Amino acid sequence: MNSLIHHQMLETRNSLIREFELLSYDAFNYRPENNRWSIAQVCHHLVLVERATVKAIKWGLSQNRDSNIERKNVQRILDRTKKLQAPEIVEPESAPFEKQQIIELLAEPRNELINTLSSIDQPTILQTKSVNHPAFGDLPLDQWIEAVYLHEQRHMEQIREIKGLLDLC
Template sequence: MSQLINDQLCETRNNLVEEIKLLSDTQFNAKPDANSWSIAQVCHHLTLTEASFIRLIAWALKQEDSKQAERKNILIIADRTKKVPAPEFVVPAEDLFTVQQIIELLDESRGKFTTFLDTIDDPSLLTEKSYKHPFLGDLPLDQWIELISIHEQRHIEQIKEIKAFIKVEH
């Protein structure tokens, strides 16, 4: 894994933890409305997404017929004005979580993700193979890795919006 990607992953995760670490469990699980996610659910979604990215990248790397795809502008994922429904397999549980529980899940999922990336024998395959993104189309695997930080940044902005809505002091 490149140092730049590693730095981006660390910086974004640190920013996320800074946003949530001082919340009470009540604030953490408060929903702005019945159809919205709580901050806890947003964070749970991020752990589910990270795990799904491991599975999809591992699967795509094994595919002989996986083709090279054109690079896309993945920064559009960070745009919160564009609503993107989460695929069913990354929709968070309705469970209540403690902040500490989620921080541990975030640490665990990131550890698994970086360990997985370190096991890729031929990183050049990440630019040569692709997997279809539900909104962006065929995406080179290295852009899937970059997408983790961009996706997380999108949800950090969502967390800030939720905190403002439930009136959390900064």
């Protein structure tokens, strides 16, 4: 795996955990409104997205065809003025979560992603194969990987907003 991408993924994950590790159980599971997620649910959503990403990458690698898909500006995922609707398959559970449970859940797909990427003999294959992404359409697999930590960064902003609301309670 590209060491810069690996570093970004590690740094973003560590920052994510620092955002919630000192919160109480109630604060971690606090929902600002019925139609908004708690910090725990945001984190569970990140788990589900990364699981789906691993599946997409594995599926893309298994395909025999290469593609010349245009590279996308995946950085735009950071623009929170553009509301994105999460596909139903990555919507979090409504039940409350323990922080340690979320940390363990976050580790599972990350480990699987790293193991999958480490097993690739020719990493450049990630640039030549693509899979349809819910937000970007056909996306090269290496950009799917980049989207993982960018997506976490997007949701860290959401977590900070929720934490700001906690101060008002």
